[in-house]
Amino acid sequence: MNGTAPLQSRFLVRRGSIDWMVYDRELKGPAQLKTDGRFAEKLTKEQAEHVKQTLTDSLTMQAGSGSAFLRH
Numbered sequence: 070m071n072g073t074a075p076l077q078s079r080f081l082v083r084r085g086s087i088d089w090m091v092y093d094r095e096l097k098g099p100a101q102l103k104t105d106g107r108f109a110e111k112l113t114k115e116q117a118e119h120v121k122q123t124l125t126d127s128l129t130m131q132a133g134s135g136s137a138f139l140r141h
Contacts, residue, residue, distance in 0.1 A: 082117040089117040
């Protein structure tokens with residue numbers, strides 16, 4: 070054990086008022102699928118899980134290519 074806390078995922082699936090959404094901890098609100106695109110809200114749980122995985126994979130690929138962040 071190296072004494073560092075595990076990193077929290079930037080995105081998480083959470084229940085909205087009636088449907089599911091992907092919450093972006095950095096933006097402190099619904100994740101945006103692309104710059105000036107629609108928000109990841111009013112989804113089924115399965116759709117939200119898929120969007121979360123896609124956004125997380127996109128961040129991982131960007132980090133591997135040397136980019137510090139992904140714009141949403």
